[in-house]
Amino acid sequence: MDLVLPRIDWAPLAAMLPVAFGGLAALVGDLFLPAGRKRFIPALGLASLALSILVSIGLWGTVRFSVNDAVVLDRFALFSYLVFALVSILSILLSMDYLDASAPDQGEYYSLVLFSTLGMMLMAAGGDLIVIFLGLEMLSLALYTLCGFRKAELRSNEAALKYLLLGAFASSFFLYGIALIYGATGTTVLRRIVAFLADGRPPSTLLLVGTGLLLVGFGFKVASVPFHMWTPDVYEGAPTSVTAFMIAGTKAAAFAALVRVFLMALPTLQVQWSAPIWVLAVLTMTLGNLVALVQNNIKRMLAYSSIAHAGYLLVALVAGGSPGATSILFYLVAYALMNLGAFAVIIALQARGQELLSVADYAGLGFRRPVLSACMALFMFSLAGLPPTAGFMGKLFIFSAAVEGHYHELAVIGVLNSVVSVYFYLRPVVVMYMNEPAIERPLVPSSAAAIWAVALSALGTLQFGLFPGRLLDLARQSVAALGG
């Protein structure tokens, strides 16, 4: 028997290669680098991501399919790559001094970060449900390990185990969904599914159930209610640098894949899937915001806030079409900047391994660490959706998409939710600027790398808040294929 190998066009894979090689090199390099030179590894990671960005920019505008349509190169994939690279670069920067500088296992850490980035890229580029699944697994497996990276800490172990068990559960839903869709359409390739659905027949029950199971799988990954139970515990227990990476990265990758599958491949079923997602969006926003109101641990607060933001993104998904997808892409950038920025501040403020995790720990920092606190306030205002920040523009575009799609009730529920969220996002600001500290902590110098991450995020948050036009246009071009 002859095994026919597909012809591989390397262009669609070009942006992934630097990341893949970077991940491998980090592992190997760790073996040969002497203990004092470990700083080289994150630098290598940053370099490989920078290279990947350059390749993505170089390929901008090209549309190609590779490996039997299983991997797609289009502007949407490239835009997503840029978001993932941004997330990874910021995450690496804020990890550099957070990890114990003398830790023996740095190579592992950075290669896992790079491999999960690769998984994200595969998810966004997936032209075949199986490839999306592979990307999802590559991302998840690396993250399970990263969550448990502090081997000696119980909470870190708990987080890893919880995430692994529930993640496995989600994966099986996802896989079963793929199987049913294959049963209904005879293919897992998105292009062929589109062609199959193009004849306007009413969709079979099998297809609808399969789609529903896919949605459950995605629901776990984006932390949508009622599949969000793992989120607060995992985000709280994981090392802070990993939480930051997950909170921005997983969400970005899962939403890129959601857009790929639901908006690009299954728009004909929008009548069927928009109603359940409508309900999920409302539940997710409302529960996330309400529970965040009573959190005292800042990581937990940001975990619930990330649930709420998943809800806003689901609003954009329901709105659908080009406006919805455009606003998702814009929002993912804003979301990554403001969340990673906030985590970078948390890490920059930590004192000798002692993290400031309770909101009350921030008392009085407003005038003792003026620049970092001002940036933290900026990120909180952005998360709350106050102008002139990227978070405001992101919400503006999402709710515009909802209004354009005639989902007025959803838009109203969304904006009212963001009013509720103002209360808890302002709490750290209140505490920093308006409360006096219970005990005076000594000021310690902050990690230079984390400060770079704060500065980059703050600049981005302001830049896209004041002049969102160019990014918006890029996002719009990226989903131009959707029309409408």
Place this chain on the structure above:
Amino acid sequence: MSQAAGPILSTLIALPLLGAMLLVLVDGAREGLIKRIALAVSCLGFLLSLIVYGRFDPTVAGMQFVERVPWISSIGSSYVLGVDGISLPLLLLTTFLSPVAILASFSGIPRRLKGFMICMLLLEGGMIGVFLALDLLLFYVFWEGTLIPMYFLIGIWGGPRRIYATLKFVLFTMAGSVLMLLAMIALAVLHRSTTGRLSFDLLELIGAAIPFGLQVWLFAAFALAFAIKVPMLPFHTWLPDAHVEAPTAGSVLLAGVLLKMGTYGFLRFALPLFPAAAAAFSPLISVLAVIGILYGALVSLAQDDLKRLVAYSSVSHLGFVMLGIFAMNLQAVEGSILQMVNHGLSTGALFLLVGMIYERRHTRIIGEFGGLSRVMPRFALCFLVVAMSSIGLPGLNGFVGEFLILAGTFRVHRGFAILATVGIVLAAVYMLWMWQRVMWGESRRSQNLDLHDLRPREIAMLVPTILLILWIGLFPNHLLRKMDASVTHLLGGVRGATSEVRGVK
């Protein structure tokens, strides 16, 4: 010729913002320098706005000094600024009160003066932006942008319940304005469905044909945001808390300018964009305004805290402004605009005076004072003039505004005008009674006997304000003539559209 003036309006907005950035670079310990920079920047802004006033052409109904630069072009939002007879008085009010408030903060801010002055300048830039923006999104950005500095001003430099007050202020305002944002989006989308072009340009959206049923919803969303800001009954509960907790300068700008953003919003956006709905809502809003006038006055009567009294009197005074706006005739609307300025001056000055007395005695309870006119004669005189202006004594500014409002309202809602007049009587009662209890009689506390009379810096804040109060009171036409063309134009548009829609119905 106004068009050749260069980007003077942008300069007005940018000046305080640049001043704030400059302050960031100054060492926080050099308080003298910080004070001088902040004052100089805000005075420069006032001079610049005087140039705008001087070059303003009162015969032109439309916008002047217009600047237009594409901003977020793919959703049709531009950076558009302009000034007309409606925004000009408020622009001047803002640039006048800001240096006064900054001067008032030369004392009484015991710590973190640098941060305070930065917030003041950011707030000034935001407020000017609100009055000049002619693009809906740009307006919204400035509108919300004023929240952040005010939030810090109350929250950091406020009284004991400052955190409660500042969060309440932010949440109330946000709750109203997010729905307005949605209404803006809906309006733009609707406009696109008829013209094929997405735009947030106010001048382009005015006159868009919106079915009455939809107008009602959109108007309601805008009106809610503005009514909370004014504040109209029953959305006023944030106001006394915010005022009582805010530092003096915060109260001055809050009452003097921020509340006017609400009434200005009605005139600039809600009325011209949704004329038919505005006409339909007019009875309801007028009733609420009259209730506000009477309720605010009655509650003021019962206050024992000076600052709370002034705060509630604002509810009453702003009721007059709202009543005038929704009478929708030239007299009443011009009276309302004038009254916005008047209230800014007189209530601003009242807060300054209350602040001065608080700095000396660390209390604002009326019962603690008495007999101050003998100890502080100059203070008592200034207080009297300002209180009279607030009551509406002929010859002072308040009289002109209230008279125009009542005369204009009388032509359309006779009963409301009569009820509102009762409010003026009540105002006289609570103001004079308060003045009498504080200034006359026997001093109830020995500390009151050695209070220092006005210092030169305090005179420098009060005298210009009182001169303006007199100037407007004696020569109101100077300001009113600048409004004529724009207000006539506004009302013409509103009336035309209203009758058109009525005809269709």
